[in-house]
Amino acid sequence: MYDSIINVAGLTVELGGNPVLRDMDLTVSTGEIVAVVGPNGSGKSTLLRCLAGLQPATSGEVRVFGEPPADDAAFWSRVALLTDEPAWYPGLTAREHLELMGAVHARARMTVDAAMEMFALVERGDSVPLNLSTGQRQRLSLAATLLRPSALLLLDEPERGLDADFRVRLGDLLADYAAEGGTVVMATHDPGLAARSRQVSPSGVAA
Numbered sequence: 001m002y003d004s005i006i007n008v009a010g011l012t013v014e015l016g017g018n019p020v021l022r023d024m025d026l027t028v029s030t031g032e033i034v035a036v037v038g039p040n041g042s043g044k045s046t047l048l049r050c051l052a053g054l055q056p057a058t059s060g061e062v063r064v065f066g067e068p069p070a071d072d073a074a075f076w077s078r079v080a081l082l083t084d085e086p087a088w089y090p091g092l093t094a095r096e097h098l099e100l101m102g103a104v105h106a107r108a109r110m111t112v113d114a115a116m117e118m119f120a121l122v123e124r125g126d127s128v129p130l131n132l133s134t135g136q137r138q139r140l141s142l143a144a145t146l147l148r149p150s151a152l153l154l155l156d157e158p159e160r161g162l163d164a165d166f167r168v169r170l171g172d173l174l175a176d177y178a179a180e181g182g183t184v185v186m187a188t189h190d191p192g193l194a195a196r197s198r199q200v201s202p203s204g205v206a207a
């Protein structure tokens with residue numbers, strides 16, 4: 001077990017010749033829920049991509065579980081990432097997408113039935129994702145993310161498309177995840193989710 005799951009020191013990222021993150025420091029402890037908040041274009045997604053090992057630093061250091069994040073099986077066995085809408089498999093229903101997730105990950109965090117229940121998808125389980133509403137598809141993405149085993153959730157705007165009630169429910173689910181020892185870092189524009197989290201800006205200072 002690590003006291004600090006994430007250690008970012010002096011992280012600078014330049015994209016297209018422009019500095020997006022500048023000399024950022026961030027430490028996240030086990031069991032914390034951290035909300036990265038800031039205006040459009042301030043670098044929230046870039047930070048998450050750095051934490052996921054998908055965006056190299058221009059300079060500085062990023063450590064996740066004590067090591068630079070690596071796009072490999074060991075890393076992804078502990079990290080679940082939610083970014084833009086995933087590519088859906090043609091012809092597979094919502095339920096079948098979750099069954100697929102359960103089949104490829106040993107020790108799923110919950111059964112498919114429990115995930116369908118948790119994300120209010122029971123009545124739409126036989127629909128293909130493209131026949132779901134935007135918010136229902138986001139709930140399916142979240143269900144798939146929470147179903148797989150993880151110790152760290154990296155979520156980019158998890159509230160996208162969700163109605164007000166479900167945003168509150170999402171806050172409860174993330175609190176439960178953290179209470180079980182999981183750690184959450186999310187980029188969010190939702191004031192309610194941010195209020196229940198430790199807020200930081202992409203510059204690394206307390207927001």
Ligand SMILES: Nc1ncnc2c1ncn2[C@@H]1O[C@H](COP(=O)(O)OP(=O)(O)OP(=O)(O)O)[C@@H](O)[C@H]1O
Nearest residue numbers: 015016020038039040041042043044045046047187
């Ligand atoms: N591949 C890229 N090449 C050049 N600039 C980029 C690239 N990707 C992102 N940027 C720029 O980097 C800055 C930060 O983008 P980022 O997506 O991290 O912001 P954000 O805080 O997540 O924004 P939003 O709230 O709109 O999601 C923006 O100015 C964006 O235009």
